[in-house]
Amino acid sequence: xxxxxxxxxxxxxxxxxxxxxxxxPGFVWLSDAEVSSLAGACGLPDDQFEQVYTRAVxxxxxxxxxxxxxxxxxxxxxxxxxxxARPTQCRTWPFWxxxxxxxxxxxxxxxxxxxxxxxTLISAEEITRRIRAxxx
Ligand code: SF4
Numbered sequence: 001x002x003x004x005x006x007x008x009x010x011x012x013x014x015x016x017x018x019x020x021x022x023x024x025p026g027f028v029w030l031s032d033a034e035v036s037s038l039a040g041a042c043g044l045p046d047d048q049f050e051q052v053y054t055r056a057v058x059x060x061x062x063x064x065x066x067x068x069x070x071x072x073x074x075x076x077x078x079x080x081x082x083x084x085a086r087p088t089q090c091r092t093w094p095f096w097x098x099x100x101x102x103x104x105x106x107x108x109x110x111x112x113x114x115x116x117x118x119x120t121l122i123s124a125e126e127i128t129r130r131i132r133a134x135x136x
Contacts, residue, residue, distance in 0.1 A: 005103055006127050012094065013119025016079045019112050020093055022070040028063040030054065034087040035061060041085035063087075088133050095122070095130035 030038070039049035053072055054061050064072045073082045080086055094100060094116045099109040110116045 004124055004128060006100065006106070007124050009121045009123050010095075010100065010106065010116075010127060011118055011120065012116055012122050014115045017114055018074060018076075018079055019114070021074040021080060021090075022068075025065060025069045027057060028071065028087060028089050030061045030063065030087055037085045038082055038087070041082045089136065092130035092133050092136075095127050096134055096136035097131050098136060100127060101131065 035050060035054065036046050038053070039046045042049055042053070044052070050061065053064055055064050056062075066072060066074075071080070073080055075081050080090070094109045094113050098105060100106050106116070
């Protein structure tokens with residue numbers, strides 16, 4: 001197996017700035033297990049959680065957003081209000097194929113994520129695990 005470009009690892013420590021959870025519209029895809037986990041965190045049955053906090057997009061389930069594009073669970077000053085139950089997509093950011101799969105992508109990622117390139121050294125093995133976890 002050839003070594004990935006990030007064989008020496010990449011630094012990342014989240015500053016909780018919220019840039020990745022706010023602003024431009026996007027999608028946070030949820031598996032059934034993640035719906036259940038988030039529903040539990042909200043104290044709701046799965047079906048009620050889905051009605052209130054998710055939307056169907058092309059046969060998949062995504063979290064809703066506020067009118068300004070912020071994640072429905074992002075609160076200014078608090079950050080993510082379901083942090084311990086956050087889905088894989090959020091847990092693996094900024095290590096997705098499109099954000100860390102190439103050196104150029106990682107440079108772009110650092111322009112919007114102040115935690116990328118700073119702090120804890122994440123091993124290549126862990127980065128690969130996170131990239132494969134979402135296929136994003
Ligand atoms: S943009 Fe980066 S530093 Fe800011 S909350 Fe998201 S992951 Fe953390």
